[in-house]
Amino acid sequence: MEIEKDELIQELIELVFVKAIKASKKTKAYGISRYLEDVLNEKIKERTLTRYYDGYILDKKSERRTPSEHNLNILSQYLGYENYRKFQQSREYEIVKNELRKEIISINNKLNKIKRISLFVCLFLLTISLLYISKYYKKDCMVWVGDHYEKVRCSNLVNERELDEFVLREYKKVYVVKDYVLYKNTEPTILYTGHNNSADFFTSDDIHPIFRGVYTNPIIKNPIRPKQKLLGFIKINSSE
Numbered sequence: 368m369e370i371e372k373d374e375l376i377q378e379l380i381e382l383v384f385v386k387a388i389k390a391s392k393k394t395k396a397y398g399i400s401r402y403l404e405d406v407l408n409e410k411i412k413e414r415t416l417t418r419y420y421d422g423y424i425l426d427k428k429s430e431r432r433t434p435s436e437h438n439l440n441i442l443s444q445y446l447g448y449e450n451y452r453k454f455q456q457s458r459e460y461e462i463v464k465n466e467l468r469k470e471i472i473s474i475n476n477k478l479n480k481i482k483r484i485s486l487f488v489c490l491f492l493l494t495i496s497l498l499y500i501s502k503y504y505k506k507d508c509m510v511w512v513g514d515h516y517e518k519v520r521c522s523n524l525v526n527e528r529e530l531d532e533f534v535l536r537e538y539k540k541v542y543v544v545k546d547y548v549l550y551k552n553t554e555p556t557i558l559y560t561g562h563n564n565s566a567d568f569f570t571s572d573d574i575h576p577i578f579r580g581v582y583t584n585p586i587i588k589n590p591i592r593p594k595q596k597l598l599g600f601i602k603i604n605s606s607e
Contacts, residue, residue, distance in 0.1 A: 375455055375458060376434065377440065378458065379421040379446070380424070380434075380442065383445055383446060384424055386446065387403050387406070391404075392401070393535070396420040396425075397417060397422060399420065400414075400417040403445075410581050411442070415438070417434070418432055437600060459576070464593035491527055496531060501605055505520065506530065507521050509530050509531070510528070511528045514539055514541075515539050515540070516538060518530060518535065534571065537570060538570065538571040540567060540568065540570075540571050540576075541569065541570055543557065549586055555586045557586065558572055558583055559583060560578070560584070562581050569583055571583075593604065
C-alpha cells in the first residue's frame with residue numbers, strides 16, 4: 368500500500384523531532400534544531416531544521432517546505448534507515464501489516480459472531496426440541512395392566528385415563544381367599560365392585576379400571592352374617 372508523499376514526510380519529521388526531543392531534553396524549536404544540526408554533523412543547518420519544526424510540528428503552513436531528497440535521506444539515516452526509500456518501504460510494510468492485522472481481527476470478530484449466533488441457534492433449537500420431547504413423551508396418562516396402573520404417554524389407548532398419582536400408587540387389584548383379613552380395627556382393608564354377577568377387590572377407592580361407571584364399595588362388616596357368607600354374597604373370584 369503506497370502512502371501519500373506528504374503524509375510520509377510528515378511522519379518522518381515527527382519521528383525525527385520526537386527522537387531529538389527525548390535525546391536532547393530541549394523544548395524549544397531553536398534548541399532542538401541546534402541539537403540536530405550537531406548530531407547530523409551540520410549536513411542540515413539549524414535554520415532549515417527550524418523551518419521543518421515550524422511547518423510540520425507546529426503546522427505553520429507558511430513555513431512548510433518539502434525537504435530535498437538529500438535531506439530526506441539524512442533524516443531517515445538519523446532514524447536508523449539506510450535512506451529515505453528504505454524508510455518509505457518500512458512504513459508501507461507496517462501499514463500493510465497493520466491493515467492485515469485489522470482485517471484478521473475483523474474476520475475473527477465476524478467468525479466469533481457467527482459462532483455465537485450458531486451456538487445461540489443450536490441452544491434455542493435444542494431447548495425447543497427438549498420441550499417438545501418432554502411434552503410429547505411426558506407420561507401424563509395411565510393404563511390398567513393386569514392388577515395395577517402404569518404410567519404411559521397419552522395416546523388414546525383402550526382404558527387409558529388421566530394420570531392420578533394417588534390412584535397409581537394406592538389402587539391395586541387383590542385376590543381374596545377365605546383367610547384374607549377384610550377388616551383392621553373395624554375398618555375395611557379392601558373395597559369391591561359388583562358387576563355381571565361377579566366381584567373384583569381393590570386396595571383403594573376408585574372407579575373400576577375396565578368397566579366404566581362401576582365404582583368400588585367398602586365391605587361393610589355384618590356381625591350377624593359370617594365371613595364365609597359375606598364372601599359368598601359378594602361372589603368373590605377366589606384364587607384358592
